Amino acid sequence: MDLFGAHNDPRRSRLLEHSRFRDLGSSRGIESAISWSRREFLRAATGATAATVLSAFSPLRAMAMRKGQKAVVVTFGGGTRDEETFMPDGQENIPHLLREFVPQGTFFTQVVNRGILGHYVATASLVTGVYETFNNFAAVSPENPTVFEYFRKELHRPATDTWVVAPSNGFGLIGESGHSSYGAGQGAGVILPKRLLAAAIPTRDSSGFEHLLRDNYESPVYAPAMGVSDAQLQQMAQMLKVSVTDFAAHARSLRSPDELSVYVARQLMRQLAPSLLWITLHDIDVAHAGTYSLYVDAIQRSDRLCAEIWQMIQTEPEYAGKTTMFILPDFGRDSDTSVGGNGFQHHRTGDAYSRTTWMMVRGAGVRENVLVDRPVESTDLVPTLGSLFGFSPDLSHGKVLPEVV
Amino acid sequence: MAARPIQVEQFQSYPPQAKQLAISNILLLQQLPLSFLPLLLREVIVYDWKFPAERDEIDRQFRYLGSLTPDQLSSAMRAFASLKLSPELEAMDWIGAPFRFSERLSAYLWATHQIDDFGKVAEDYIKAFNNAVPGAPASAPRMGIAVIGQEITPTGYPLFRKLRPHGTYFSHVDPRSSYKLLLDTVAARTRAHPAPFAHWCIDGGPAATVQNNQVTSVAYGSLQPVRKALIRKMQQVSASQAGVEALRTRLAETNPAEVGLNHPTDDPVLSRFAISILTEGSGTQIYSTTFVQWSVREALRRAQPLTLLARFAPRQTEESADEELSGIQQPTILDPAGSLLDADMGAYYTWINLQRLSGAAQSCFIAWFEGHGEAVAIAPSCRPGTEFHDQINLAEILSRIQSTG
Numbered sequence: 001m002d003l004f005g006a007h008n009d010p011r012r013s014r015l016l017e018h019s020r021f022r023d024l025g026s027s028r029g030i031e032s033a034i035s036w037s038r039r040e041f042l043r044a045a046t047g048a049t050a051a052t053v054l055s056a057f058s059p060l061r062a063m064a065m066r067k068g069q070k071a072v073v074v075t076f077g078g079g080t081r082d083e084e085t086f087m088p089d090g091q092e093n094i095p096h097l098l099r100e101f102v103p104q105g106t107f108f109t110q111v112v113n114r115g116i117l118g119h120y121v122a123t124a125s126l127v128t129g130v131y132e133t134f135n136n137f138a139a140v141s142p143e144n145p146t147v148f149e150y151f152r153k154e155l156h157r158p159a160t161d162t163w164v165v166a167p168s169n170g171f172g173l174i175g176e177s178g179h180s181s182y183g184a185g186q187g188a189g190v191i192l193p194k195r196l197l198a199a200a201i202p203t204r205d206s207s208g209f210e211h212l213l214r215d216n217y218e219s220p221v222y223a224p225a226m227g228v229s230d231a232q233l234q235q236m237a238q239m240l241k242v243s244v245t246d247f248a249a250h251a252r253s254l255r256s257p258d259e260l261s262v263y264v265a266r267q268l269m270r271q272l273a274p275s276l277l278w279i280t281l282h283d284i285d286v287a288h289a290g291t292y293s294l295y296v297d298a299i300q301r302s303d304r305l306c307a308e309i310w311q312m313i314q315t316e317p318e319y320a321g322k323t324t325m326f327i328l329p330d331f332g333r334d335s336d337t338s339v340g341g342n343g344f345q346h347h348r349t350g351d352a353y354s355r356t357t358w359m360m361v362r363g364a365g366v367r368e369n370v371l372v373d374r375p376v377e378s379t380d381l382v383p384t385l386g387s388l389f390g391f392s393p394d395l396s397h398g399k400v401l402p403e404v405v
Numbered sequence: 406m407a408a409r410p411i412q413v414e415q416f417q418s419y420p421p422q423a424k425q426l427a428i429s430n431i432l433l434l435q436q437l438p439l440s441f442l443p444l445l446l447r448e449v450i451v452y453d454w455k456f457p458a459e460r461d462e463i464d465r466q467f468r469y470l471g472s473l474t475p476d477q478l479s480s481a482m483r484a485f486a487s488l489k490l491s492p493e494l495e496a497m498d499w500i501g502a503p504f505r506f507s508e509r510l511s512a513y514l515w516a517t518h519q520i521d522d523f524g525k526v527a528e529d530y531i532k533a534f535n536n537a538v539p540g541a542p543a544s545a546p547r548m549g550i551a552v553i554g555q556e557i558t559p560t561g562y563p564l565f566r567k568l569r570p571h572g573t574y575f576s577h578v579d580p581r582s583s584y585k586l587l588l589d590t591v592a593a594r595t596r597a598h599p600a601p602f603a604h605w606c607i608d609g610g611p612a613a614t615v616q617n618n619q620v621t622s623v624a625y626g627s628l629q630p631v632r633k634a635l636i637r638k639m640q641q642v643s644a645s646q647a648g649v650e651a652l653r654t655r656l657a658e659t660n661p662a663e664v665g666l667n668h669p670t671d672d673p674v675l676s677r678f679a680i681s682i683l684t685e686g687s688g689t690q691i692y693s694t695t696f697v698q699w700s701v702r703e704a705l706r707r708a709q710p711l712t713l714l715a716r717f718a719p720r721q722t723e724e725s726a727d728e729e730l731s732g733i734q735q736p737t738i739l740d741p742a743g744s745l746l747d748a749d750m751g752a753y754y755t756w757i758n759l760q761r762l763s764g765a766a767q768s769c770f771i772a773w774f775e776g777h778g779e780a781v782a783i784a785p786s787c788r789p790g791t792e793f794h795d796q797i798n799l800a801e802i803l804s805r806i807q808s809t810g
Contacts, residue, residue: 089566116515133516137649286723289688290695292750293743294723336757340524342702343754345687350520 069364069389070323073278073381074309075126076302077167078119078285079347079354080329083336084299086358093299096307097360101327105362106370106403113331113355113378117347120170122330122378123280127164127174129382129396137170141178144395147382148188149176151276154391162188163274165265167257167282169195179395188278191236191268193260199233200248212257240267256298258283262305266312273318276389281305287333290345310362324363324388324404326381332357361404372403409435409442415500420453430467436478437470438486440523441530443499443506450503454677456602458709461540469534481533484526488519504657508650540763545598545711547768548807549759550587551701551752552716554610555776558741565772565781567753572770572783574792575802580776582799587714590803594712595619602674602708607700609693609718621675621708623700625693625718628679632690634664635683639690640732656684678703691726693718694747698754705758715755716775717748756783769806773799782806 084090091098101107115125118136125132128144148162164175169192176187194213237244254260258281265279281302287295306327313319334341335353347354357378379398386393387405411434416427427434427449434442448455448463455463473481491513499506514520553564565574588606595604595617604620611626625632638659642652659680661667666676682703688695694717701715719739721729728735752772759768769784780799783789784806 114518118515131518133518135512135516289692289726290686290698291688291692291720291723291743291747293740293746296746297743336754339528339761342699343757344750350515350524 068275068322070273070275070319071277071326071385071388072309072313072319072323073276073326073328073385074306075123075278075280076284076306076327076329077123077280078282078330079117079287079333080284080299080302080357081333081335081344081353082356084296084344090299093296094303096303097327100307100310101360101362102369104368105360106367106372108359108361108372108376108401108403110373110375111328111357111359111378111380112375113357115378117331117350117354119282119285119330120168120174123166123171124174126328126330126378126381127278128177129379129393129398131379131397139170139173141173141176141183143178145177145179145182145393146175146187147385147393148276148278149179149182149186150382150386150391150393151389152186152188153182155389157275159185159189160272161274162276162278163268163272164188164190164278164280165261165268166190166192166280167194167261168192171280188276191264193264194257196233196236196264197248197251197260199230200244200251212251212254212260239271240264241271242267256283256301258298258301258305262308265309269312269316269319273316276385279309287344288346290342292344295344313363322364324361324366326359326361326385328359328378328381329357331355331378366404370403372401376401409437409439411435411500418501419450423449423452426452426463426467430471433467433471436475436482438482439490439495439499440488440510441482441485443503443510446500447503447507451677454674456674456678456708457600458540458602459707465538465540466534469538472537481530484522484529488514488523488526489517505654508654543709543711543762543764543767544600545594547710547759547762547764548590548594548712549705549755549768549770550590550714551748551755551770551772552584552587552714553745553748553752553772553774553777554716554718556719556741557717557744557748557774559774559777560742560745562742562745562749564745564749564774564779565752566749568756568772568781568783569792570790571756572781572789572791573787573805575780575782575797576778576792576794577796578773578778578780578802579796579798580778582773582775584716584775586799586803591620591712591714592617598711600711603710604712605704605708605710605714607697607704607713607715609697609716609720611718621704621710623675623679623682623704625696628683631664631666631679632683635659635690636730636732638664639730659684678707691729692720692747694720694744694751698747698751701751701755702758705755705762709762713755713759715751717744717751719744720747771802771806773802 082090085094085097113122113125115122115131116133116136121132121134121136124142127146127148128142129147130144132142132144134140134143148164151157151162152159164171166172166174172190172192175190176183198213233244237247250263251260254263261279261281265277268274268277283298283301284295286298310325313323313325331347332354333344333347334349335351336343338349338351338353341349341351359381377398379396380401381398382393382396383398383400384404387400411431413428413431416424419427427446437445445466452460452463470478490510494506494509494513497506497509514523591604591606599619602621606620606622608622608624608626610624635656639652639656642655661671661673661676661680664680666680682689682696682700686695686699689699697715697717701713704710704713719741720743722738722740725735725738756770756772759765759770762768767785769782771780771782773780780802782802782805786805786808
C-alpha cells in the first residue's frame with residue numbers, strides 16, 4: 001500500500017515552499033518549518049518584530065515589576081491546529097488574537113508539547129512544568145507540585161488568591177498535587193462550572209441545559225456530575241455572590257460550557273480578585289465528534305472569549321495595569337495527512353503537528369508586537385510564572401522564558 | 406528470541422477461519438515479541454469478518470514473516486522487542502482479548518514516552534513487508550466521488566478550497582445534472598470490474614439509494630435502529646460510571662445480534678463493518694456527516710475499493726444531538742449551514758484517503774455540490790490549479806476525468 005508518505009503530503013509541500021532550507025526529514029525539522037511558516041504569515045499580517053534581534057533580557061520587565069502582580073492563564077483548549085488558526089485559511093477564525101493580541105503582545109511561535117496528548121494529563125503538565133504520565137481518564141492529582149502550590153507556599157498566599165476554572169469534571173483534582181511536600185489544602189481551589197450547574201438544577205429539569213452539561217467530548221454521552229452537596233453549592237454561590245437561581249437562569253442563556261466558565265471567572269475576579277487565575281477552555285474538543293463546522297465555531301468562540309477576558313482584566317480595578325495574560329493551547333490535533341489519524345478529529349498520532357502550538361503573552365511590562373521564533377516547551381510556563389511572581393518551582397523541568405520576564 | 410509457550414488450545418474462542426489461521430502459524434507466532442504479536446492477533450481474531458483486501462494483507466504478513474530465517478526474523482522484530490513493557494501488560498490475556506491489550510499498550514507507550522518510537526518502528530515494518538511481499542495492483546483506476554447533497558444550502562462559504570490546487574474547479578455545472586448519473590456510473594463499473602466489496606455507495610441520507618447487489622451500500626438512515634440501540638447501550642454504560650475507557654471497550658465488543666443486526670440476509674462482513682463504524686467512530690452515532698466521512702475513510706482503508714460514491718446529507722444540530730444522546734424525544738432540527746463545512750472537509754478527506762491506496766497517481770476524483778453548480782475534478786487529465794467557468798454538465802466532467810483515467 002502506498003502510505004501517502006512525505007512526498008505526497010500537500011501540507012508538507014506548502015511548508016516546503018516556505019522552508020526551503022530547513023530539515024524536513026525529521027520531526028524537529030517539521031516543527032521548525034511549522035513555526036517558520038506561521039511566523040512569516042504573521043509578520044506579513046502584523047508587521048511584528050522578531051525577538052531574536054532584541055536583547056534576550058529586557059529592562060522593561062524589571063522596570064514594570066510592581067506590587068500586586070497578577071496573572072491570568074487561559075488554555076485555548078482543547079486541541080487546536082495551525083490549519084484553523086495561524087495558517088492562511090485559518091486566520092479568519094482568530095481575528096482577536098491576530099489583530100489585538102499579536103500586535104500588543106509577545107508571541108511564541110513554536111511551543112512544543114512532548115508529553116501525553118490527553119487534555120487532563122496535558123493540562124496537568126502545564127500546571128506542574130513536568131510531563132505528567134498518569135492515565136488521562138483517571139481521577140488522580142498531578143504527581144508533581146503545581147504552580148498553585150509553589151505560589152501559595154513560597155509567597156504565603158491564602159487559598160482565595162489562586163483559582164482554577166475548569167471545563168470538565170475530570171479536572172477536579174488539578175489544583176493540587178500528590179507530592180509529599182505539598183498536596184492537600186495547599187493548592188488552588190478548582191471550580192467546575194458544569195458540576196455547579198448540574199447541582200443547581202434538579203435532574204428532572206435538565207432539559208435545555210444539555211449543551212452545557214456535556215462533560216467529555218471523547219465520550220459522546222453526558223455522565224451525571226457527582227460530588228457537590230447542597231451546602232457546597234450554597235457556599236460557592238455565596239462566595240461568587242450569585243444566587244443559585246440566577247446562576248442557573250444565566251446559564252440557560254449561554255451557548256457553551258466555555259461561556260459558562262468565563263462567566264464564573266468574571267464573578268471570581270470581581271469577588272475574590274485572585275492573583276493567579278487559570279481558566280481552561282475546552283469547547284474546541286467538540287472536534288472529536290467529527291464535525292468540522294462545530295470545531296471551527298468553537299475556535300472562533302475561544303478567540304472571542306479571550307478578548308472578553310482581556311476586557312475583563314482592563315475593566316476590573318484589581319487587575320487593570322498589573323496583569324499578565326498568557327494564552328496557549330494544551331496541544332494541537334492530528335494533521336490531515338497523518339496515516340494513523342483522521343485529521344482534525346483527534347489527537348492520537350503524536351505527530352509534529354499535534355505537538356507544536358504557540359503561546360501569546362500580553363499585559364503589563366510585556367513587549368509588544370514581538371515574535372519569538374526559537375522553540376520552547378509547554379513546561380516552560382511554570383518557571384516563567386515563578387519568575388514573574390518571585391517563587392521558585394524547583395521541581396519543574398521547564399526553563400524561564402526570558403522574553404517575558 | 407526465546408519462543409513463547411503458546412498452545413493451540415488458547416485459540417479455542419477464535420472464529421473458525423481465524424482459529425485455523427492462528428494454529429497453522431503457531432510456530433511463527435511463538436517467535437514474535439509481545440509488543441507486536443497481540444497487534445497481529447487483533448487482526449487475526451476478526452479474520453472471518455475481514456474484507457478480501459484485509460485478508461490479503463494478513464496473509465501477506467504471514468508469508469513475509471514465515472519467509473524469514475530465524476536471524477532475519479529476529480532482526481525484523483528487534484526494534485519491537487526493544488520496547489519496554491510492564492509486567493501487568495505481559496500478564497494480560499493478550500491471545501483471548503488482543504483488542505483490550507492493544508488499548509492498554511497504547512496508553513502505556515504514551516505514558517512511558519515510547520509512542521513515537523513505536524510509531525516509527527511500525528511504519529518501518531509496514532514498509533518492509535509491503536516491499537517484500539507487495540499487494541496486487543488495482544485491477545482498474547480507482548474512482549472516488551464525494552457529493553454534497555442538494556438539501557445542504559449554500560452560504561457563501563468558499564467550497565473546495567483545499568481540493569482546488571490539485572485539480573480543475575468548475576464554477577458553472579449544469580444544475581440539472583443528476584445524481585442518478587453517478588449511480589449509473591457506479592453500476593457500470595461493477596459490470597466492468599466485478600469483485601466483492603470493490604464498489605461502494607455510502608449515503609448520509611435516510612435510506613440506501615442503490616438496489617444493485619454488486620454495490621456495497623451503507624446508509625446512515627437505514628442504520629437508525631442500530632444507532633438507537635447503541636445510544637441506549639452508551640447511556641447504560643455511562644450511567645454505571647464506568648468511565649470513558651470502559652465505554653470504548655464495551656462498545657468495541659458489541660455483537661451484531663445485540664443491536665439487531667442479525668437478520669439471516671445480512672452479510673456478516675458488512676454487518677461487522679457497520680457496527681465498527683458506529684462503535685469505533687466518534688460522532689458517527691449522532692451526526693450523518695461524520696458517519697459518511699468515517700465510513701468512507703474506513704471503507705477505503707479496509708476494503709480498498711475501485712469505486713466509492715459518498716453522499717453527504719444535512720446533519721442534525723448540536724442541540725438535537727445532545728437531546729438524542731440524553732434520550733429526550735424532540736423533533737430533529739437540521740443544520741444545513743454547518744453541514745456544508747463538514748461535507749466540504751469530508752470531501753477533502755475522501756480524496757486524501759483515496760490517495761493512500763495503490764495506483765493513486767492513476768485514480769480520479771470528483772467533488773460535486775449537487776444542484777448548486779460547483780465541482781472540482783482531480784485526475785491525470787486535469788491540470789492542477791486550473792479553473793473552468795463555462796457551462797458544463799456532470800456527464801462531461803465524468804468523461805473528462807475518465808479520458809485517461
